[in-house]
């Protein structure tokens with residue numbers, strides 16, 4: 098899609114579940130990373146790891162049944178679209194996407210895949226289910242994911258500057274400016290509330306387990 102010249106109205110792009118998923122994912126990954134090396138914080142690390150797994154499982158389902166811009170079919174594109182987008186950035190006439198742009202989508206797919214790999218290897222290590230190198234793979238994936246997160250943040254800043262729009266604010270509010278008929282109709286707030294409640298109950302149960 099080319100740069101829109103009819104960005105007239107505030108329209109909803111990100112539904113509430115996508116936004117809650119994103120910020121809980123940020124919290125869980127950051128918390129799990131910071132507690133990774135400490136024996137004292139091990140149960141917090143494991144709890145945040147399970148949270149990451151639950152969030153990613155939800156997102157896989159939501160990527161199929163969710164709203165327009167949340168669907169994988171809407172934003173995952175092949176290498177030629179990624180290259181075309183990157184070239185358009187260099188040319189100074191960036192292709193505009195109301196949802197995730199093709200390069201951002203690469204980072205998003207990588208982050209989700211790495212997150213799932215980290216959860217699987219962490220689970221196996223914690224429960225003594227596999228060979229010893231799984232623990233090393235778990236560490237390696239955690240550090241690799243941090244690098245992709247840094248790339249993701251650089252991408253968000255570059256795209257925000259190029260398109261002169263605040264992408265972080267959109268990931269908080271769900272809104273962008275665009276043609277009225279391109280917005281999603283429903284926010285699905287109840288689903289987002291259910292995610293938050295489920296996470297809080299899980300954290301409370303884990304806390305009760307640790308304290309008790």
Ligand code: HEM
Pocket residue numbers: 115118119122123124126127156167196197198201205208209246249250253264265266268
């Ligand atoms: C642990 C760190 C992070 C991870 C794992 C992560 C992961 C993701 C994922 C998976 C998405 C896709 C959301 C979806 O479609 O469901 C996304 C999008 C996004 N993230 Fe992050 N993120 C991280 C940190 C951040 C931070 C710190 C910010 C901002 C300060 C940020 C800003 C954004 C924005 C603006 C988008 C939407 C990009 C677009 O408009 O295409 N992310 N992130």
